[in-house]
Amino acid sequence: MVYSKIIGTGSYLPEKILTNADIEKIVETSNEWIIERTGIHRRHIAAEHETSLTMAEKAAREAMADAGIVPADIGMIIIATTTPEKMFPSTACHLQERLGIAGCPAFDLNSAACAGFVYALSIADQYIKSGAIKTALVIGSEVMSRVVDWTDRTTCVLFGDGAGAVVIGASDEPGILSTHLHADGTHKDVLSLPVSIGKPMEVEEELFIKMTGNQLFKLAVNILGNLFDETLKANGLQRSDIDWLVPHQANIRIIQAMAKKLDLPMERVALTLEDQGNTSSASIPLALDKAIRDGKIKRGEMLLLEGFGGGLAWGSALIKY
Ligand code: ACO
Numbered sequence: 001m002v003y004s005k006i007i008g009t010g011s012y013l014p015e016k017i018l019t020n021a022d023i024e025k026i027v028e029t030s031n032e033w034i035i036e037r038t039g040i041h042r043r044h045i046a047a048e049h050e051t052s053l054t055m056a057e058k059a060a061r062e063a064m065a066d067a068g069i070v071p072a073d074i075g076m077i078i079i080a081t082t083t084p085e086k087m088f089p090s091t092a093c094h095l096q097e098r099l100g101i102a103g104c105p106a107f108d109l110n111s112a113a114c115a116g117f118v119y120a121l122s123i124a125d126q127y128i129k130s131g132a133i134k135t136a137l138v139i140g141s142e143v144m145s146r147v148v149d150w151t152d153r154t155t156c157v158l159f160g161d162g163a164g165a166v167v168i169g170a171s172d173e174p175g176i177l178s179t180h181l182h183a184d185g186t187h188k189d190v191l192s193l194p195v196s197i198g199k200p201m202e203v204e205e206e207l208f209i210k211m212t213g214n215q216l217f218k219l220a221v222n223i224l225g226n227l228f229d230e231t232l233k234a235n236g237l238q239r240s241d242i243d244w245l246v247p248h249q250a251n252i253r254i255i256q257a258m259a260k261k262l263d264l265p266m267e268r269v270a271l272t273l274e275d276q277g278n279t280s281s282a283s284i285p286l287a288l289d290k291a292i293r294d295g296k297i298k299r300g301e302m303l304l305l306e307g308f309g310g311g312l313a314w315g316s317a318l319i320k321y
Helices: 020-024 033-040 052-067 091-098 113-129 213-234 254-261 280-293
Strands: 003-012 016-019 043-045 077-080 106-109 135-143 161-171 176-183 244-248 300-308 314-321
Touching: 003 052, 003 113, 003 176, 003 280, 016 020, 020 033, 033 254, 043 161, 052 091, 052 135, 052 161, 052 280, 077 091, 077 113, 091 106, 091 135, 106 113, 113 135, 113 161, 113 176, 113 280, 113 300, 113 314, 135 280, 161 280, 176 213, 176 244, 213 254, 213 300, 244 254, 244 280, 280 300
Parallel strands: 077 106, 077 135, 244 300
Antiparallel strands: 003 161, 016 043, 135 161, 176 314, 300 314
């Protein structure tokens, strides 16, 4: 049996940091409100010259160095992003050109929002397991600061910029054990970035993220609880078999509820929320890379990755690291 295994990780965060105190000067909010309701203290913001592409390249090169491979070894590039370089060519094709590896499939996964990384990982995993490719570069990269309305306090305090990357490669040893993906379009209006290509833009507000936060909060807790049950059952595992939760970093209260559901102490949750905010599809690979580089996640441990976002779209990946 062929598995895909994580063989390298990397990340990139822009230098500029925006603290809650900085945001207090932009909208009517407070450091206390933001910390209490979200768990976020600060977030990184891309400089003018930085884009999803430039950040993806930095994270990808770090992940390839970690995996001990060169660009020519890559058999597929997928970039999960809701803030692509252009509508097309894809951010992944731009990156492919920069890496000098024309020929392999390269595409963006724009549509699963904060679940994008898990969706992308699932696709790459299927290609490796089928024997079609041997190695894939899977990236989440976002400049959320360019799609939030900086006059809307209900959303602008939440998001940050950055990129995370993983290299997965074919292996005889267990690696990615399962992925479970779902979507429910009946909740399409709870969270959206309604900019439309199909019709002329009516109001400038369509350029920005819209979210009914408290409704999304309740949906997320419910959906993720069921997702964990499904993932464990499909693998014949118990909660106690999970060593690490690597969640999408949206809100500390959602993450705490999920850790409780798994009976995991918060020390066993890969967390970046406090310093990075919600970086949408970049948040899971960023958290994974940090926990590995900090020496927390170790080889052989069982990881549960979960993401959810606009669509609604959500998914999990169970991984023996
Ligand atoms: N500062 C101060 N007050 C605020 C702020 C702010 N930044 N934002 C909202 N408030 C006020 C509201 O106006 C409201 O005031 P009111 O009671 O006078 O009407 C009050 O705070 C409570 O608002 P709620 O929205 O009910 O607050 P809640 O506790 O739900 O927290 C939050 C809001 C943080 C957005 C939370 O609902 C949340 O995290 N939801 C989930 C978001 C999420 O998971 N996103 C993930 C997907 S992202 C993606 O896919 C791109």
